[in-house]
Amino acid sequence: MLVCVGDLLENILVVLPSVPSSGFENKVRSARVRGGSAANVAALDAEQGGTPRFVGQIGDDTLGRTLAEDLARRGTELVVHAEGATGVILTLIGRTGRTLLTDRGTARHLYAIEPSVLNNASQIYLAASAFVADPMATAVDRLLGEARGKRLDLFIGGPSQADLQDFGAAAFLELVAIASPAAVILNRTEHQELGLADQQCFAGATTTIVTDHSQPTRILRANGTTETVDVPPVAQIRDRTGVGDGFIAGYLASSRAGADPVSATHAGHRTAARVLAQLGPTTRPD
Numbered sequence: 001m002l003v004c005v006g007d008l009l010e011n012i013l014v015v016l017p018s019v020p021s022s023g024f025e026n027k028v029r030s031a032r033v034r035g036g037s038a039a040n041v042a043a044l045d046a047e048q049g050g051t052p053r054f055v056g057q058i059g060d061d062t063l064g065r066t067l068a069e070d071l072a073r074r075g076t077e078l079v080v081h082a083e084g085a086t087g088v089i090l091t092l093i094g095r096t097g098r099t100l101l102t103d104r105g106t107a108r109h110l111y112a113i114e115p116s117v118l119n120n121a122s123q124i125y126l127a128a129s130a131f132v133a134d135p136m137a138t139a140v141d142r143l144l145g146e147a148r149g150k151r152l153d154l155f156i157g158g159p160s161q162a163d164l165q166d167f168g169a170a171a172f173l174e175l176v177a178i179a180s181p182a183a184v185i186l187n188r189t190e191h192q193e194l195g196l197a198d199q200q201c202f203a204g205a206t207t208t209i210v211t212d213h214s215q216p217t218r219i220l221r222a223n224g225t226t227e228t229v230d231v232p233p234v235a236q237i238r239d240r241t242g243v244g245d246g247f248i249a250g251y252l253a254s255s256r257a258g259a260d261p262v263s264a265t266h267a268g269h270r271t272a273a274r275v276l277a278q279l280g281p282t283t284r285p286d
Helices: 037-047 062-073 136-150 161-167 169-179 188-193 243-256 261-276
Strands: 002-005 009-015 029-035 053-058 077-082 086-094 097-105 123-126 153-157 183-187 207-212 215-221 226-229
Touching: 002 037, 002 243, 009 062, 009 097, 029 037, 029 062, 029 086, 037 053, 037 062, 037 123, 037 153, 037 243, 053 062, 062 077, 062 086, 123 136, 123 243, 136 153, 153 169, 153 243, 161 169, 183 188, 183 243, 188 207, 207 243, 207 261, 215 261, 226 261, 243 261
Parallel strands: 002 053, 002 123, 009 086, 053 077, 123 153, 153 183, 183 207
Antiparallel strands: 009 029, 086 097, 207 215, 215 226
16 A cells, blocks of 8 residues: 655646736636645545555645545545645646646645554655654654654655745755655656756655656666666657656556566556646546
């Protein structure tokens, strides 16, 4: 079983056909999907036949209940506390890229995580955002101690620019060194923002996996060796939302089945391609 700890938010996608004009009505296209790396990875794991467990905090509101019910319908076991207001991400998609406006609401207010959430688990995935602010950061630190005692395979996601602003690159690097994860999985921009050289593995991590859009994914090992895995051509790209989480979900599922990092990376690419063909962080048609 995979246990995912982190955020469950709403993500409102807004496609801007042109630069908005101030003072005028601007026509856009929009969609509402699930947000939060940990929640996305859990849902995508369930879609691949896994039996994941999501741990986090949602708002005590209709939005939070709706998001939680959707996760449960997809086959995810929920261990959530409901209080306050559910967070929202506004993703503006323009011709030059994406801009994220984030209000995490009560997502980081989780003050306690019972050790029982690790029962029957073999893997634990911690989104970087889970370490950024108390009380959740302290609760996650305590859970890490329990995970080490059970010798679970630990995987950590990469920090966003907002995470680094709040947490700091040095603190994140120190965290990884202490946690000693099986792998840190992040994209090339996140890897660079942490001040790491192109072929540099995280200190303390057995493996560092660095994705780079359509460019080859790098597998950096603690012993200093580096391998690359080509990304196969993608037949259809409908939406890029959650593609990184799709890679992580595919990688973890394959690793859980006993695959080595190279084979798991191929599995991550396949799941990411399926996410690209759908709207939002899912492999299932609308």
